[in-house]
Structures are given as structure tokens and as C-alpha cells.
Amino acid sequence: xxxxxxxxxxxxxxxxxxxxxxxxxxxxxxxxxxxxxxxxxxxxxxxxxxxxxxxxxxxxxxxxxxxxxxxxxxxxxxxxxxxxxxxxxxxxxxxxxxxxxxxxxxxxxxxxxxxxxxxxxxxxxxxxxxxxxxxxxxxxxxxxxxxxxxxxxxxxxxxxx
Amino acid sequence: xxxxxxxxxxxxxxxxxxxxxxxxxxxxxxxxxxxxxxxxxxxxxxxxxxxxxxxxxxxxxxxxxxxxxxxxxxxxxxxxxxxxxxxxxxxxxxxxxxxxxxxxxxxxxxxxxxxxxxxxxxxxxxxxxxxxxxxxxxxxxxxxxxxxxxxxxxxxxxxxxxxxxxxxxxxxxxxxxxxxxxxxxxxxxxxxxxxxxxxxxxxxxxxxxxxxxxxxxxxxxxxxxxxxxxxxxxxxxxxxxxxxxxxxxxxxxxxxxxxxxxxxxxxxxxxxxxxxxxxxxxxxxxxxxxxxxxxxxxxxxxxxxxxxxxxxxxxxxxxxxxxxxxxxxxxxxxxxxxxxxxxxxxxxxxxxxxxxxxxxxxxxxxx
Numbered sequence: 285x286x287x288x289x290x291x292x293x294x295x296x297x298x299x300x301x302x303x304x305x306x307x308x309x310x311x312x313x314x315x316x317x318x319x320x321x322x323x324x325x326x327x328x329x330x331x332x333x334x335x336x337x338x339x340x341x342x343x344x345x346x347x348x349x350x351x352x353x354x355x356x357x358x359x360x361x362x363x364x365x366x367x368x369x370x371x372x373x374x375x376x377x378x379x380x381x382x383x384x385x386x387x388x389x390x391x392x393x394x395x396x397x398x399x400x401x402x403x404x405x406x407x408x409x410x411x412x413x414x415x416x417x418x419x420x421x422x423x424x425x426x427x428x429x430x431x432x433x434x435x436x437x438x439x440x441x442x443x444x445x
Numbered sequence: 446x447x448x449x450x451x452x453x454x455x456x457x458x459x460x461x462x463x464x465x466x467x468x469x470x471x472x473x474x475x476x477x478x479x480x481x482x483x484x485x486x487x488x489x490x491x492x493x494x495x496x497x498x499x500x501x502x503x504x505x506x507x508x509x510x511x512x513x514x515x516x517x518x519x520x521x522x523x524x525x526x527x528x529x530x531x532x533x534x535x536x537x538x539x540x541x542x543x544x545x546x547x548x549x550x551x552x553x554x555x556x557x558x559x560x561x562x563x564x565x566x567x568x569x570x571x572x573x574x575x576x577x578x579x580x581x582x583x584x585x586x587x588x589x590x591x592x593x594x595x596x597x598x599x600x601x602x603x604x605x606x607x608x609x610x611x612x613x614x615x616x617x618x619x620x621x622x623x624x625x626x627x628x629x630x631x632x633x634x635x636x637x638x639x640x641x642x643x644x645x646x647x648x649x650x651x652x653x654x655x656x657x658x659x660x661x662x663x664x665x666x667x668x669x670x671x672x673x674x675x676x677x678x679x680x681x682x683x684x685x686x687x688x689x690x691x692x693x694x695x696x697x698x699x700x701x702x703x704x705x706x707x708x709x710x711x712x713x714x715x716x717x718x719x720x721x722x723x724x725x726x727x728x729x730x731x732x733x734x735x736x737x738x739x740x741x742x743x744x745x746x747x748x749x750x751x752x753x754x755x756x757x758x759x760x761x762x763x764x765x766x767x768x769x770x771x772x773x774x775x776x777x778x779x780x781x782x783x784x785x786x787x788x789x790x791x792x793x794x795x796x797x798x799x800x801x802x803x804x805x806x807x808x809x810x811x812x
Contacts, residue, residue, distance in 0.1 A: 306659065312772045316484045320768075323483040332488045 347407045347420040350398055350437070351445035360443060362417040364391040368409035376402035377409060396439040400426045450558070458564050465756075466544050469763065470704040471506045477767050478505065484771040509697075516693035521592060524690065528591035533691065533698035536584025540705040542577045546570050547712045548632045550722045550752040562722075562752070563632060570630040571623070574713065575616055578668065582608045584702065585670075585677060585687050592690035600686030604677030607781055608668055614789035615664035621657040621800040622650050622717050631713075635721030639728070645735050647725045650718035656796045658718045660789055665714065667785070669706040672770040676778055711762030715755065722755040 301307050323330055333340055342348065353361040364381035380395035403426075409418050422445050429435050475490070479502060482489025490502035520529055550562035567573050582605050589601015623629055626637040634650075642648045651658045667674040678686035688699040715721060726734050727750060731742035742750070776784070 309769075309773060313768060316768065316772045319486060320480065320483045323486060330486055330488055332486075334488070 342423040346423060347405045347410075348422045349400070349424040349426055349445070350403075350409070350418055350420050350442060351422050352396065352439065352442040353417050353419060354443060359386070360393060360396075360417065360439070361415050362393050362396060363389060363415055364393040364396075365414065367412040367414060368418055371408040371412035373406060373408060374402045374404045376400075393439060396442060398437045398442065400435045400437055401432060454560055455564075458560075458562070462544055462547075462549060462564055465549070466705060466708050469708045469759070470701060473704050473707060473763055473767075474506045474509065474700075475503055476764065477770070478502070480764070480767045481771050484768075513694050513697040518693040518695065521594070521690050523593035525591040525593065528587050529690075530695075532584050532588035532591060533695045533702075534584075535587055536581060536702040537698045537705075539577045539580040539584070540702040540709070543574055543709045544705070544712070546573055546631050547709065547716055548635050548721060549712075549755050550748065551636075552632075553748060561632060566630065566632050568630060570628075570632075570634075571619060571717075572629055574631075575612070578706070579608075579612055581668075581702070581706065584699075588691065588699070589687040592687075594690050596683045596685075597687045597689045600677045600683045600689070603683075603778060604670060604687060607674065607676060607785070608670075610782060610785040611664045611667035611674075611789070614660060614785060614793045615668060617790070617793035617797060618657045618660035618664060619717065620793070620797045621654045624797070624800050624804060625650075625653050631716050631721070635716055635723065638720040639723045641726075641735070647720060647723065649720045649723075654718070654796070654800070656792065657800075658714075660793050660796065661718065662714060663784075664789065665710045666766070666769070667781070669710055669766075670703065671707065671766055673773040673776050674781055675770075675775060676781060707766050708759070708763060711766070712755075712759045714762050715758030719758050720754075721758075722751040724750045724754040727751065 355361050363384075364379055366379055366381075369375075369377040369379050376399040378395060378397040378399075379393050381391045382394040384390060384392040386392075405420070407420055410420050426435065479489040481487075490505040491499050493499065493502065493504040493508040495504055520526060545564040546567050548561065548563040548566070552559050552561045554560070585604045585608070586601045589597040589599075589604070592598070622634065626634045628634055628637070638647065638649050640648045642652055646652050666672075670677050676686075677683075678688075683689070688696055691699060726732050727742070727747060729744075729747065730739075731747070732738075732740040734740075
């Protein structure tokens with residue numbers, strides 16, 4: 285048998301009591317009243333999460349919105365190597381590299397845009413990054429916006445998270 | 446006595462019953478949503494707040510009313526402008542008119558005058574009720590047709606067929622009650638249910654007409670377009686049914702009509718089948734239990750107990766609507782029609798026949 289398939293006994297013929305229908309409605313009413321009374325008495329046990337005030341704790345490996353990491357001096361850790369943009373199956377990362385003012389670092393991202401409308405949240409960019417500069421551990425879903433432009437996240441927004 | 450007193454009494458009766466029914470309508474919208482939520486293991490409305498208090502979402506009806514008031518009141522381009530605007534009135538007016546004949550208490554004597562606690566004690570009572578509530582179908586059909594849109598039209602067609610079919614068994618299922626109590630006046634039916642059956646049971650309609658009660662309740666749900674007979678609205682196939690093209694206060698008039706139907710229907714069921722304002726074993730002077738024990742109760746307390754008993758029964762049947770709605774799934778359309786014509790109609794005819802036989806041969810002169 286296929287996994288997850290539950291076999292329910294469904295008799296071909298309804299018994300006399302079942303065919304009257306009224307008795308079965310009474311049983312159904314008893315079930316719903318049971319839920320009703322239980323939920324009134326144990327109000328705290330209702331599984332609803334009151335979303336904006338209370339948030340579900342995300343599992344440790346949940347892939348949420350991206351963030352860019354910083355060095356101790358506050359500059360982005362990213363070296364604009366294009367590994368993430370290359371790995372991205374949705375082609376949603378746009379990087380423009382510039383020469384870094386720091387002599388120890390070769391390049392830095394002048395632009396680093398992620399189009400959240402195209403992102404498929406696969407996590408390939410995080411896997412590809414050689415410097416651990418991009419992470420998806422914010423625990424956030426993409427929040428809704430009213431224009432498409434607002435959903436293309438620029439480097440400032442990615443760094444501040 | 447002076448005519449001013451009569452006018453004052455008439456106005457007071459209308460005001461009290463209006464306030465009761467409309468207050469209950471407002472409360473029912475909240476009860477429906479909160480009850481649905483608790484039955485389905487949800488929390489339900491709890492966001493609208495005044496001064497930081499939510500009180501379990503009781504402010505939501507107020508928020509709804511405000512929202513309906515301030516929404517744009519549009520008329521679709523292709524709609525028939527006159528009938529489109531008439532339809533909500535046709536839906537609401539009969540619903541309000543039906544409440545006139547329900548007695549909410551025994552007649553009281555004030556300043557030497559006997560006052561019936563009922564807006565109008567019509568001698569045609571229940572016939573008026575059926576005649577007026579039958580008009581409600583015009584609102585639905587007009588709304589469905591005049592919107593010039595396919596889903597409302599289908600919803601209107603369905604509900605007209607459904608409401609007319611169930612009207613038949615609804616009328617026939619009450620016939621037994623009329624035969625037993627020998628009257629169509631709701632006040633006399635309520636009064637007749639104060640007697641005892643074999644000295645033990647109160648002579649309530651549900652005990653002398655159990656089949657009639659089940660049939661009437663089922664037909665009432667179909668008449669009020671409530672689940673399991675809410676096919677006119679069938680969200681899954683008709684979006685919202687006959688009031689799909691309505692917004693703002695016109696839509697809320699349809700909603701109000703539905704809830705007033707519910708409340709008045711609950712009041713009528715409790716009057717016809719559960720003794721109306723009769724409190725079990727409570728006579729004019731006090732309690733008289735079957736064992737010969739009697740407890741004296743002051744007249745004012747008797748009156749309060751009786752009105753309270755009517756209100757309590759009405760509240761229970763209002764809750765039953767909500768309870769059934771979140772228990773029984775919607776029927777398929779052909780099942781509704783089959784139930785109406787092939788089950789309800791023969792059963793209600795059988796009920797009349799058996800009641801007639803019992804009255805004729807076993808219990809002459811009405812139990």
C-alpha cells in the first residue's frame with residue numbers, strides 16, 4: 285500500500301439508523317458541540333498563532349529572506365566574485381563589481397540587487413558563496429509590497445538586516 | 446379609555462419587539478462568526494477594538510455596519526436600475542413584517558386594560574406569516590434577474606425553486622398543530638400549550654406533533670436559505686449567488702433580511718412547538734408540578750419567567766441555526782429537490798392524516 289493512504293471502512297449499505305439521517309445529524313451536532321465547548325473551556329489550546337504579534341519559530345534550516353554579512357569595520361564581506369549570480373537558477377541576482385579601496389581586498393559590490401519576485405529560495409547562492417557573505421537566516425518571508433520596484437532588494441536593504 | 450394610551454401601547458410594543466429582533470440580528474452576526482471559529486478550532490474575530498478592549502470581538506458587528514455605510518454604492522452597467530434597487534427592499538420588508546404576529550408574552554392587565562404582548566394579534570395569524578414570508582422570494586428573484594449577470598441569475602433561479610418547493614411542506618407540516626389547537630392565532634396556540642398532557646408532560650407542539658416539528662424545522666431552514674439548504678448562495682459554484690452584484694448598504698439589507706428571517710423563524714418555532722411564552726408547569730398563580738406539589742410565585746415574577754422563557758427558547762433556536770450550519774454540509778441541488786418533493790411532502794401529508802385519525806377516533810375534541 286502507498287505510504288500515507290488510510291483505508292476507511294465504507295459499508296456498501298447504510299443501516300436503517302443511518303438512512304434516517306436525523307440520528308447521524310444528532311451525532312454530528314454532538315461532535316461540533318464537543319469542539320465548541322472544549323475550545324471555550326481551553327481557550328489557550330486553540331492552535332491559531334496571532335500572527336503579527338506572535339510569530340512561529342522557524343526551524344534552524346529555514347530559508348527566508350537574504351541578508352549580506354559585514355566585516356568588523358562595517359564594509360560588506362562580499363568580494364563580488366559572481367559565484368552566487370552564476371549559481372542562481374532563477375537569475376535573480378545582479379552584481380556590479382568595483383575596485384575596493386582596501387588594498388587587502390580586490391573587489392567589492394557597487395550594486396548587489398536581488399529580485400525577490402524571481403527568487404525561488406533554493407539557497408544555491410548561500411551554498412556557492414566562498415566568503416559566507418550571503419545568508420538566508422533572517423527567518424522572514426518576503427513581506428508584501430505595493431509595487432514591483434520595492435521587491436527588488438538593493439544592497440543597503442540587504443546589508444541592514 | 447383615552448386613545449393616547451392605546452397609541453402609546455402600540456408604539457411601545459412595536460419598539461420593544463423591533464429592538465429585540467434587531468438587537469438579536471446584530472448579536473447573531475457575531476455569534477455566527479465566533480461560533481463558527483470555536484467549532485472549527487479557530488479563534489474568530491478578535492481585532493476590532495475600542496479603547497484597547499476587544500471583548501472577544503463583540504465590536505465587529507459595529508465595524509461591519511460602518512464599513513457597509515461607507516462603501517461605494519454602485520449599480521452595474523447592465524442592471525435593470527429600478528428592479529436592482531427595489532430588490533433589497535423586497536427582501537427586507539417581508540422579513541420585518543413577519544415579526545408582527547409572534548406573541549412574546551401572555552396578555553397583561555395594566556390600568557384595567559388587557560394588553561396582548563404582541564404587535565398584532567391577527568385572527569389569521571399563521572396564514573399571514575406564510576403569506577408574508579412567501580413574498581421574500583421576490584427579493585431573491587428580482588435581485589438575481591435584475592443584476593444582469595449569470596451567477597446571480599442561477600442563484601435566483603435555484604432559490605425560487607427551492608423556496609417555493611419547501612413552502613408547500615412548511616405549510617402542510619403546521620397543519621397538524623392547527624388541528625390540535627383548533628386555531629390559527631399564534632396567541633391561542635401559545636395559550637393552548639399551557640395545559641398538561643396526561644397530567645405529566647406540558648402539551649407542547651413538539652410532544653403532540655414530533656414529526657410535524659422535524660418537518661417544519663427542516664422547511665424553515667430551507668426557507669431561510671440556511672445550510673444545509675443554502676444553495677442560492679453556494680459560494681463554490683455561484684460565487685455568492687443572488688446578491689453577488691450588490692455592495693454596501695444594499696448588500697447589508699440582504700444580510701439583515703436573512704438574519705431577521707432566522708430570528709423570527711426561531712421565535713415562530715418556539716411559539717408553535719415549544720410553548721412560546723409558556724414556562725413548564727408554571728400556571729398563573731405559581732408552579733404546579735405533576736405530583737400535586739405547588740409553589741406560589743408572585744404575578745410579576747410569573748410574567749418575567751414567561752417572557753424569559755420565550756426569549757430563552759428563541760435564543761436556543763437562533764444558536765441551533767449556527768450549530769447546524771457548521772455541522773451539516775450543503776446538499777446537492779437534486780438532493781434538495783428530492784428531499785422536498787419525495788420525502789417532506791408525503792411525510793407532511795401522512796402527518797396530517799394520522800393527526801386527523803387520532804383526533805377523530807381516539808381523542809375527540811382535541812387531546
